[in-house]
Amino acid sequence: MWLGVDVGSVSVDTVLINDKIEVFKSAYLLTAGMPIEAIKEGLRKSRDSVPVLGVGTTGSGRELAAVLTNADIVKNEITAHAIAAAHFVPDVRTVIEIGGQDSKIIILKDGIPVDFAMNTVCAAGTGSFLDHQAQRLGIPIEKFGQLALQSKSPARIAGRCTVFAESDMIHKQQLGYGIEDIIAGLCKSLVRNYLVNVAKGKPILPPIVFQGGVASNEGIRKALEEELGMKVFVPTYNKLMGAIGAAMLAKKVMKDKRKTSFRGFDICDMEFNTQSFICEDCPNTCEIVKISSNGKVLATWGSRCGKWDLSK
Amino acid sequence: MVYYHSIMKIGIPRAGLYYQFFPLWDTFFKELGFEVVYSPPTNASLLKKGLEYAHSDICFPMKVNFGHVYWLKDKVDVLFVPRFISLEEKKYMCPKFMGLPDMLKASISNLPPLLDVNFNIRKKPFIRSWIEVGKRLRVSANKVKKALVKAEISQKSYQWNNLNGGDGLKIGIVARPYIIYDKYVSAELIDRLKEKGMNILTADNLIPEIINKEIAILKKPIYFDFGEKNVGTALHFLNSGEVDGFLYLISFECGPDSLLKEIIDDRARTSDIPYTTLVLDEHTEIAGILTRVEAFLDMIEYKSKTKFNL
Numbered sequence: 304m305w306l307g308v309d310v311g312s313v314s315v316d317t318v319l320i321n322d323k324i325e326v327f328k329s330a331y332l333l334t335a336g337m338p339i340e341a342i343k344e345g346l347r348k349s350r351d352s353v354p355v356l357g358v359g360t361t362g363s364g365r366e367l368a369a370v371l372t373n374a375d376i377v378k379n380e381i382t383a384h385a386i387a388a389a390h391f392v393p394d395v396r397t398v399i400e401i402g403g404q405d406s407k408i409i410i411l412k413d414g415i416p417v418d419f420a421m422n423t424v425c426a427a428g429t430g431s432f433l434d435h436q437a438q439r440l441g442i443p444i445e446k447f448g449q450l451a452l453q454s455k456s457p458a459r460i461a462g463r464c465t466v467f468a469e470s471d472m473i474h475k476q477q478l479g480y481g482i483e484d485i486i487a488g489l490c491k492s493l494v495r496n497y498l499v500n501v502a503k504g505k506p507i508l509p510p511i512v513f514q515g516g517v518a519s520n521e522g523i524r525k526a527l528e529e530e531l532g533m534k535v536f537v538p539t540y541n542k543l544m545g546a547i548g549a550a551m552l553a554k555k556v557m558k559d560k561r562k563t564s565f566r567g568f569d570i571c572d573m574e575f576n577t578q579s580f581i582c583e584d585c586p587n588t589c590e591i592v593k594i595s596s597n598g599k600v601l602a603t604w605g606s607r608c609g610k611w612d613l614s615k
Numbered sequence: 616m617v618y619y620h621s622i623m624k625i626g627i628p629r630a631g632l633y634y635q636f637f638p639l640w641d642t643f644f645k646e647l648g649f650e651v652v653y654s655p656p657t658n659a660s661l662l663k664k665g666l667e668y669a670h671s672d673i674c675f676p677m678k679v680n681f682g683h684v685y686w687l688k689d690k691v692d693v694l695f696v697p698r699f700i701s702l703e704e705k706k707y708m709c710p711k712f713m714g715l716p717d718m719l720k721a722s723i724s725n726l727p728p729l730l731d732v733n734f735n736i737r738k739k740p741f742i743r744s745w746i747e748v749g750k751r752l753r754v755s756a757n758k759v760k761k762a763l764v765k766a767e768i769s770q771k772s773y774q775w776n777n778l779n780g781g782d783g784l785k786i787g788i789v790a791r792p793y794i795i796y797d798k799y800v801s802a803e804l805i806d807r808l809k810e811k812g813m814n815i816l817t818a819d820n821l822i823p824e825i826i827n828k829e830i831a832i833l834k835k836p837i838y839f840d841f842g843e844k845n846v847g848t849a850l851h852f853l854n855s856g857e858v859d860g861f862l863y864l865i866s867f868e869c870g871p872d873s874l875l876k877e878i879i880d881d882r883a884r885t886s887d888i889p890y891t892t893l894v895l896d897e898h899t900e901i902a903g904i905l906t907r908v909e910a911f912l913d914m915i916e917y918k919s920k921t922k923f924n925l
């Protein structure tokens with residue numbers, strides 16, 4: 304079995320895959336600002352007695368996950384997502400990934416990524432936009448998709464940024480629009496935002512794979528299909544694609560390596576301490592984070608110059 | 616009246632066109648016998664001052680520039696902040712450069728006198744601008760001319776050497792000089808890539824003929840200084856395959872580059888040279904930049920193998 308860990312800004316996903324890239328065990332957890340606890344919990348849930356032959360980590364917190372697990376490979380989330388998508392849909396041309404706070408587009412040709420883009424500064428095209436609005440409307444996010452599908456005439460909601468979308472939505476509510484029309488409108492506005500901000504200028508060709516947490520939302524999927532005029536395919540493990548990609552990469556590197564460096568599932572019960580301090584050695588005054596366990600420093604990061612980095 | 620006191624200190628902000636012309640400027644002022652004081656390479660606390668004093672809606676490199684001026688202001692007798700209007704025939708600098716001296720005077724109090732001489736090749740040759748600089752410093756035109764000859768030699772003979780030797784990947788980087796060569800602004804990109812054994816190629820490593828050849832086939836001339844240089848370099852990278860891939864670094868609020876990017880993107884659609892734009896600003900997280908750079912390097916690697924052989 305190969306273990307993949309994807310640590311994003313909103314969630315931690317862990318997955319165990321077998322030789323045939325079938326998902327054997329998995330977990331999806333909200334980070335809730337405590338990534339270390341979330342990683343440990345995720346591993347606890349995918350813990351198994353079968354031997355782990357390799358570990359890969361990905362996502363914006365991939366370095367942290369790599370330190371905790373002592374991973375065999377650390378890979379950026381763009382490559383990890385592309386690899387997983389190309390496995391499930393070998394002729395995929397476009398990967399649309401919308402997650403909690405990040406979204407990306409990856410263009411593939413003959414099974415390899417040839418172009419990509421990630422959202423830069425704006426959250427309007429990501430899942431947090433929906434979460435925020437769902438909360439405001441008092442509707443559980445899980446019901447969002449179903450409700451959106453019931454709409455006959457979606458409200459037009461300006462979606463250039465979350466602030467505008469919100470005031471526009473309040474206005475539409477006051478005009479008496481039904482809640483399903485407003486929600487469908489929000490889905491459309493998220494999709495338009497994504498297409499304008501993230502996918503801007505990229506050739507979107509079929510087959511299109513739509514993955515990431517937001518792909519579970521049927522309202523968004525429908526809005527995306529309408530906007531593109533094309534079918535999009537949502538893989539079964541849409542939320543886990545990053546972690547699956549990381550596990551696949553671990554499987555690949557272990558071809559040339561005999562033994563995994565994985566610390567073992569015992570890390571679920573280990574205590575990890577993080578400490579931070581400000582380095583005053585130059586005017587950059589970097590905030591350095593130190594991770595240790597049992598009095599042993601496992602990693603430090605945060606310096607601009609690299610002086611506190613431990614050699615791995 | 617002439618006072619024979621200590622040597623006059625000229626402050627040069629390590630920002631903006633310093634990154635293109637430092638060999639010339641340094642030699643020029645030193646030849647004339649002045650002491651030159653530079654602000655340190657950009658760092659977080661210097662940038663913080665820049666953010667405090669610059670208008671919030673100007674571009675990141677200009678905010679950096681403000682930070683450097685702030686750092687120097689109480690340490691020198693005059694500040695060299697010319698008004699760059701046009702550096703090439705039929706071209707204009709970005710309006711932010713034209714307005715820089717005024718913006719500084721309006722935002723930062725207690726500035727020393729600024730050497731805010733116009734550099735505008737559309738109106739007068741540079742030599743006349745330098746003579747004016749000399750005049751403000753009470754130096755004769757003759758001395759200025761002599762110093763300038765030496766300064767130009769320094770500039771021409773400066774080696775923009777980013778190659779590692781070795782047979783590592785060749786990566787092109789296209790960006791304005793104050794983005795690419797300012798290590799803080801560019802998240803030490805050149806150093807990071809060189810550490811991995813890669814060779815870096817920038818516009819400064821290409822001979823002008825190569826760039827001009829690419830520009831000649833454009834439908835419309837580009838009116839921005841550095842515009843042709845950057846677009847020409849990018850097109851050369853896309854057309855020649857001299858590099859394994861290239862990165863285009865731009866500042867988030869940069870008007871000129873957002874236009875020029877369209878020309879590059881358009882050509883890139885029909886080229887199979889991997890290319891990615893990195894957008895930088897004061898909120899940029901280094902981690903986010905590195906994620907993109909890694910994915911870009913993966914793209915190059917996979918291209919040479921085709922198909923994830925998993």
Ligand code: SF4
Nearest residue numbers: 582585588589606608
């Ligand atoms: S870690 Fe390095 S860059 Fe950061 S403050 Fe210390 S010496 Fe400066």
Ligand code: SF4
Nearest residue numbers: 674709711866869870
């Ligand atoms: S060209 Fe762009 S980056 Fe340079 S000063 Fe103008 S706006 Fe700023």
